[in-house]
Amino acid sequence: MIVAEQKSLAEIRQMITPYQRVLILGCGTCMTVCNAGGEREVSFLHNALRLAESRSGNGIHTFSEYTVKRQCDYEFLDSLVDKIGDVDAILSLGCGIGVQAIAERLPDLPVLPGVNTSFMGMAEEWGVWDERCAACGDCILAETGGICPITRCTKGILNGPCAGTKNGKCEANKDMDCAWILIYKRLERLGQLDKMRRYYPLRNFRTIPRPRRVASKASIDVGEGNG
Amino acid sequence: MANSLFEEKLYSGEFLVTTEVGPPKGADISEMVHHIDLLKDKVDAINITDHQSSVMRFPSLGGCLLVKERGGEPILQVTCRDRNRLALQADLLLAYSRGINNVLCLTGDSVDVGDHKEAKPVFDSDSVQLLKIIRTMESGTDIGGNELKGTPKFCIGASVHPEADFIEPQLIKFDKKVAAGAQFFQTQGIFDLRSLRRFMQYASQFDVKILAGIIVLASAGMARYMNNNVPGIIVPQATIDELASAEKDKRLQKGIEIAVGLIKTIKEENLCHGVHIMAVGNERIVPDILEAAQLAGVRH
Known part of the structure; x- marks a missing residue:
């Protein structure tokens, strides 16, 4: 899933300054799971903004709140239409994709990002999320024991560890595991160290040129396994 | 014919001595020139470091040009941290066109350990791929397969x-x-010769030359700092204790003694093909080390 962190209250207040009536818009999917922008966080942020507004003594803003099932899907944005009649801007707690989907769907309304979209990852433990996939478009996990060096090695290198690894940790962050030590141990366990001995050439950064697009093969190859 | 003076030395069977000079932070190159002049005839080649520890400095290519100008034999250190494949190849063409024909291929330290932590790390290539890039260019094309006018x-x-x-x-x-395609290796700093012996038992099956990296430690504090902050350095506690046992004004002297001891043993036991001396800011003492290790003398 996509993981994000809510921006600071100060930054959000700075961003909304020009807009009097602000709709705080949550997202019911990834942002809910990573506690950055679900219904609960929308409500907390709403209260925090109102409180800050009244404390400042010269508040001009009014807020409303709403959460859609998924901001990154036009279908779920249709329900917004009757919520924005008296709104000057949307403060989206969706990821960067949600913010842009809103901008495309509502061309006359400013939309502001309330979170910093961070990465694709998973919860390592309650409240701690770790990056797992860099969406490089050229998956090599079959070669690396299911551990991604593009994402989990700070240098994203393909041919084994650098010399900076120490105690199994990364030179860039002593709390972070060295991806290549993990890969070595996993491949050893699987009896597949030959995969690490192979030479991996320069990565192809053009597998899908940016901005990237994927067309579903299922809808193109009609008749092949699709009934 | 050899591609460089250093390559000729590499296969001469002589015990090799290289060292390195760190470029300045700033445009004043007088101290670097002084160090180059001091060392150029006393070693087989001088490495110029490439933003060592990810600290922004005068470039290694600029330093190597100076080594050439002053009549020395340069080894260009190239890391993959700051240049994508276009820039790497371009720098290599420039190097070759100016007679800089020795290259040490490194992945490069993480930007997180340096003084520009917010910089975008490049790492378009790694050290192994960089070696391949060079071998490809030598075959007459760039890595896109396009013909090169003039082959390095x-x-x-x-x-x-x-x-x-x-x-x-x-x-x-x-x-x-x-x-x-690596022809020679400079090891990370060696402090415990047992690990070098073990490594050489393994490495001797390959037709490559190994230069043992010798770091000259100036104090126990420096050793501890390097352990915590410099990637690829593991100074054993015994070495730190030895440095700490010296009187305050004799600590660098102790560091020199340790380095000289290692070099002498390596040479006497013929453990590997040479040494690469890293004085890390104390380049001026390298001639003393060579003298004490009985490696002094004009090498060109």
Whole structure:
């Protein structure tokens, strides 16, 4: 899933300054799971903004709140239409994709990002999320024991560890595991160290040129396994 | 014919001595020139470091041009941290066109350990791929397959870490560097000769030259700092204790003694093909080390 962190209250207040009536818009999917922008966080942020507004003594803003099932899907944005009649801007707690989907769907309304979209990852433990996939478009996990060096090695290198690894940790962050030590141990366990001995050439950064697009093969190859 | 003076030396069977000079932070190159002049005739080649520890400095290519101008033999250190494949190839063409024909191929330290932590790390290539890039260029094309007008030829090397606390993955990487065309290796700093002996038992099966990296420690504090902050350095506690036992104004002297002891043993026991002396800011003492290790004398 996509993981994000809510921006600071100060930054959000700075961003909304020009807009009097602000709709705080949550997202019911990834942002809910990573506690950055679900219904609960929308409500907390709403209260925090109102409180800050009244404390400042010269508040001009009014807020409303709403959460859609998924901001990154036009279908779920249709329900917004009757919520924005008296709104000057949307403060989206969706990821960067949600913010842009809103901008495309509502061309006359400013939309502001309330979170910093961070990465694709998973919860390592309650409240701690770790990056797992860099969406490089050229998956090599079959070669690396299911551990991604593009994402989990700070240098994203393909041919084994650098010399900076120490105690199994990364030179860039002593709390972070060295991806290549993990890969070595996993491949050893699987009896597949030959995969690490192979030479991996320069990565192809053009597998899908940016901005990237994927067309579903299922809808193109009609008749092949699709009934 | 050899591609460089250093390559000629590499296969001469002589015990090799290289060292390195760190470029300045700033445009005043007088001290670097002084160090180059001091060392150029006393060693087989001088490495110029490439933003060592990811600290922004005068470029290695600029330093190597100076070594050439002053009549020395340069080894260009190239890291993959700051240049994508276009820039790497371009710098190599410039180097070759100006007679800089020795290249040490390094992945490069993480930007997180340096003084520009917010910089975008490049790492379009790694050290193994960089060796391959050079070998491809030598075949007459760039790595896009386009013909080069004028083909460069280099003597290329890489680094290896015999004292890594988990050696097996490092040896796999070493094998890949050999297969990619590395002719010589400069090791990370060696402090415990047992690890060098073990490594040489392994490395001697390959037709490559190994130069043991000798770091001259100026104090126990410096050793501890390097352990915590410099990637690829593991100074053993025994060495730190030895440095700490010296009186305050004799600590660098103690560091020199340790370095000289290592060099002498390596040479006497013929453990590897030479040494690479890293004085880390104390370049001026390298001639004393050579003298004490009985390696002094004009080498060109």
